[in-house]
Amino acid sequence: MFFDIExxxxxxxxxxxxxxxxxxxxxxxIYTFEETDKRYVMRMDYQDYLSKQKFKDYKGLYEDFGWVYIAGSRLGGHYWQKEDDNQNEIFSDRQSRSNYYKRLMNYSAGFGLMLLFISYLIFNDSGLYLADGLWSMEGTLFWKAFLFETPFVLLRSIPFLMAVFFGCSFYKAFRKYSTLREG
Amino acid sequence: MKHKLLPLSETMHYILLALREPLHGYAVMQKIEKISNGSVILAAGTLYGAIENLHKHGWIEPVGESGRRKVYMITSEGNAILKMEQNRLLHILSLYERSESNEKI
Structure with a gap:
């Protein structure tokens, strides 16, 4: 899973x-690197779900072009590395590049909406703070309880915060997509 | 409404033209580099996506394998698309040829 592929x-x-x-x-x-005197480039690709056979074709074709598969999942993201030469891109025309951003938009929107739904379920039945009667407490008791509860609130907000991140990456991909479409 | 791949992009055009003979993906790229005099060099992701797209619309089809690579060729539907595009381009070329003074509006 990634928030901002670029x-x-x-x-x-x-x-x-x-x-x-x-x-x-x-x-x-966790990335592992080793020193080298050669120059390398890394490109990240995002494809819709690939069946076993399609993945084989996909991987084989990129490898023919000199790309080395570093990591990825048939569910989406793929990391490709290659020695730096004049052919360092995985997309060579506007149409395929905009299709790439379209796939990224779908990915972000899918995850974002799922997480929004999850956080809706979390907050729906209980509100932000779980402790009963927190808001009717007074003085130091209130502040102690409030501080005690806050980390749990943050924990329960994680899906929502992640949804916001996905919203941002959706917007970024959308901006690139529409720039490519306009021209 | 027009098909969403029409008019053909330069990439799609070259791939369909190249696949009038059976070729695997990488050979398509090499052939296109040659027949375009080096002006069109397809990248891996662009070629992969274009082949998938053309296959999805039935304009090319796999006709065999060469080692682990799939070999593709244009279909009759694909040829019909090329014929249409040829007529469209011939018309545009004819407009280039026509001199301005002959225009009657």
């Missing part, structure tokens, strides 16, 4: 520019 791509490429090559990305998002 920021992540930029960060990875900054590391590669310093003379590293990515060798592994774990499921938890």
């Amino acid at each position: 920021k992540q791509e930029q960060w990875l490429n900054k590391q590669l520019h310093k003379g590293y090559r990515c060798t592994h990305i774990s499921g938890l998002g």
